[in-house]
Amino acid sequence: MVKRGSGKKLTLWQQSAEFRQIGREAITKWNKVDRPKQPKCTAMAKSSGEKCRQLAMPNGKCRYHGGATGSGSAWHVPQWPDRSSVDAEAKLHGKLKALDKAAKRRATRLAKMTPEERKQHELWQRTHKPGPATARQRAKRERRENAAFAASLAQSPPPPTNEAKRLLDEIESLEALLEQRASKREETIFD
Numbered sequence: 001m002v003k004r005g006s007g008k009k010l011t012l013w014q015q016s017a018e019f020r021q022i023g024r025e026a027i028t029k030w031n032k033v034d035r036p037k038q039p040k041c042t043a044m045a046k047s048s049g050e051k052c053r054q055l056a057m058p059n060g061k062c063r064y065h066g067g068a069t070g071s072g073s074a075w076h077v078p079q080w081p082d083r084s085s086v087d088a089e090a091k092l093h094g095k096l097k098a099l100d101k102a103a104k105r106r107a108t109r110l111a112k113m114t115p116e117e118r119k120q121h122e123l124w125q126r127t128h129k130p131g132p133a134t135a136r137q138r139a140k141r142e143r144r145e146n147a148a149f150a151a152s153l154a155q156s157p158p159p160p161t162n163e164a165k166r167l168l169d170e171i172e173s174l175e176a177l178l179e180q181r182a183s184k185r186e187e188t189i190f191d
């Protein structure tokens with residue numbers, strides 16, 4: 001069984017059927033009565049094409065659709081709590097702990113990857129550097145231009161070099177000469 005909770009031993013009262021019943025009723029009431037009254041995320045979910053049903057944060061969006069990841073120069077850059085906040089220190093500790101946890105989770109995930117997955121991951125990391133969008137957009141534009149250039153090279157034959165052009169001209173004039181001679185020969189035969 002999955003271990004849940006704080007690991008503290010439950011009191012006899014907490015283990016009682018009555019306590020569990022109270023808990024069950026409370027969560028059912030929350031889900032049926034209170035949750036529907038809470039403001040919902042206003043984004044459309046890509047997965048279903050319908051309106052997202054997550055609870056909204058103060059900015060009107062859920063944490064998946066709005067603001068959990070910073071935008072612009074804050075994109076994927078850790079955001080530190082406001083110093084003037086009364087619980088700034090606690091928030092900072094929480095943030096550091098979360099970052100540490102994420103780093104460990106990332107390390108585990110990386111260790112389990114196949115070489116192919118690892119390559120994909122590294123490519124994504126290279127093309128999705130944190131910070132301002134301008135550098136990413138420039139790199140993206142360059143990648144697109146390079147790909148277009150490579151595609152155009154693959155499609156049309158390269159323009160003839162001077163040497164090739166000279167040879168083509170020579171072939172053409174020799175062919176003309178050959179034709180001239182052939183027609184002269186015909187003339188002599190039928191004369």
Ligand SMILES: [Zn+2]
Binds near residue numbers: 041052053054065
């Ligand atoms: Zn949402």
